Amino acid sequence: MSTPITPVTQQLNATPHYETITGVVERLTFHSEESGYTVARLKSSRSTDLTTIVGSFANIQPGQTLQLTGFWREHPQY
Numbered sequence: 001m002s003t004p005i006t007p008v009t010q011q012l013n014a015t016p017h018y019e020t021i022t023g024v025v026e027r028l029t030f031h032s033e034e035s036g037y038t039v040a041r042l043k044s045s046r047s048t049d050l051t052t053i054v055g056s057f058a059n060i061q062p063g064q065t066l067q068l069t070g071f072w073r074e075h076p077q078y
Contacts, residue, residue: 016071025064
């Protein structure tokens with residue numbers, strides 16, 4: 001007997017869909033010199049709103065143009 005795959009199981013086993021965006025760093029919200037962990041706001045040409053980016057960046061500065069590849073995730077608190 002097999003167990004049907006429920007939508008929740010499919011979601012847990014799904015691999016994230018990666019996308020690439022290019023934009024200019026508008027401001028740094030947080031940056032750790034020790035680890036490189038950064039929260040920043042990016043202005044991309046595909047949106048009128050700023051996009052929050054999170055990751056490990058060495059020497060990131062406002063005004064820098066970045067091309068980033070990753071996946072979208074909604075943080076439950078932020």
